[in-house]
Amino acid sequence: MNTYDVIILGGGPAGLTAGIYLSRAKQSVLILDQGMVGGQVILTHAVANYPGLPELSGYKLASEMKKQAVEFGCEIKGNEKIISFDFKGNDKFVSTKSGEYKGRAVIIAVGGQPRKLGLESELLFQGTGISYCATCDGDFFTDEDIVVVGGGNSALEEAVSLTKFAKTVTIIHQFDHFQAYAHAIKEAEENPKVKFLLESEIEEFTGKESLSGVNVRSLKDGSLAKLDVTGAFIFIGYVPGSDVFKECVSLSERKEIITDEDMATSRDGVFAAGDIRQKKFRQITTAVSDGTIAALAVLDYLNGPDPDKI
Numbered sequence: 159m160n161t162y163d164v165i166i167l168g169g170g171p172a173g174l175t176a177g178i179y180l181s182r183a184k185q186s187v188l189i190l191d192q193g194m195v196g197g198q199v200i201l202t203h204a205v206a207n208y209p210g211l212p213e214l215s216g217y218k219l220a221s222e223m224k225k226q227a228v229e230f231g232c233e234i235k236g237n238e239k240i241i242s243f244d245f246k247g248n249d250k251f252v253s254t255k256s257g258e259y260k261g262r263a264v265i266i267a268v269g270g271q272p273r274k275l276g277l278e279s280e281l282l283f284q285g286t287g288i289s290y291c292a293t294c295d296g297d298f299f300t301d302e303d304i305v306v307v308g309g310g311n312s313a314l315e316e317a318v319s320l321t322k323f324a325k326t327v328t329i330i331h332q333f334d335h336f337q338a339y340a341h342a343i344k345e346a347e348e349n350p351k352v353k354f355l356l357e358s359e360i361e362e363f364t365g366k367e368s369l370s371g372v373n374v375r376s377l378k379d380g381s382l383a384k385l386d387v388t389g390a391f392i393f394i395g396y397v398p399g400s401d402v403f404k405e406c407v408s409l410s411e412r413k414e415i416i417t418d419e420d421m422a423t424s425r426d427g428v429f430a431a432g433d434i435r436q437k438k439f440r441q442i443t444t445a446v447s448d449g450t451i452a453a454l455a456v457l458d459y460l461n462g463p464d465p466d467k468i
């Protein structure tokens with residue numbers, strides 16, 4: 159069995175930041191990520207609001223965080239699905255298909271998954287026209303007509319980024335107004351390639367082997383419009399990936415992990431950081447902040463509080 163001071167589940171901004179702080183403090187740290195290390199940031203075309211690093215691609219930002227953690231000695235394993243875990247005792251155990259790991263403390267930083275529309279036809283065209291990641295799939299739709307579903311910051315910002323590839327981008331949103339910052343709305347409205355279909359929702363995705371259209375129902379008068387599009391990008395929020403932890407730590411009604419201000423959960427030695435936590439604002443900076451606090455609190459937990467800070 160491989161033993162570490164701290165095991166971090168999830169290698170997004172929260173997990174990587176905690177990894178940087180803890181490795182730098184000479185703790186042995188393992189980050190396990192069930193997918194690609196970097197988290198949702200990889201899905202972000204351009205990050206414009208990370209202080210000091212304007213207009214950095216999400217992929218680059220995540221890669222730099224990972225590099226920094228590794229340089230301090232953090233061990234990182236991507237594509238490691240967690241098969242089982244036991245966080246009850248003082249020692250914490252995690253099993254993946256590649257091995258069993260023991261830690262003295264755990265930080266859960268598993269973020270969330272893209273929320274799906276929940277239509278049957280959505281399942282048929284995932285990967286053949288329907289995407290949840292503009293950065294990953296935008297260039298497949300060069301010179302094509304596509305739709306973006308959603309009305310928040312992510313939807314508007316990613317719609318504008320998709321205009322670099324697509325001929326037109328129609329934003330479909332169920333309300334008559336957006337839930338986004340004024341600058342994001344302005345940028346979308348001023349982009350000649352962006353069109354809007356408000357108070358509407360997709361009823362069905364259509365096509366044979368790949369997506370060729372969407373049927374859109376007006377929520378105002380019930381009329382049906384058929385759009386010929388080859389791509390649909392869905393940005394309607396995220397659902398927390400907390401289900402597997404529900405027996406182990408307290409969750410809110412919205413299935414977020416409840417922590418105190420030190421990121422401690424209801425379970426001794428188990429901390430949580432980033433989007434998975436119960437909190438109001440989910441950004442890279444807030445995830446990084448949570449990761450920092452969790453790491454410092456874990457240091458206190460493992461070694462006792464720093465006497466200078468008492």
Ligand SMILES: Cc1cc2nc3c(=O)[nH]c(=O)nc-3n(C[C@H](O)[C@H](O)[C@H](O)COP(=O)(O)OP(=O)(O)OC[C@H]3O[C@@H](n4cnc5c(N)ncnc54)[C@H](O)[C@@H]3O)c2cc1C
Pocket residue numbers: 167168169170171172173190191192193194195196197198199201202203204205206207240267268269270312316393399402431432433434440441442443445
């Ligand atoms: C399209 C889009 C655009 C965005 N744009 C911006 C922006 O411009 N600026 C900004 O500040 N924020 C932006 N955000 C929000 C920001 O990306 C998130 O707030 C931030 O990434 C949260 O970091 P995190 O580490 O908590 O979680 P995540 O980034 O979600 O990382 C969680 C990691 O945990 C892994 N994981 C999941 N389940 C498990 C499990 N059971 N075991 C192990 N690993 C697991 C995942 O694979 C993932 O790598 C955007 C989000 C999206 C989706």
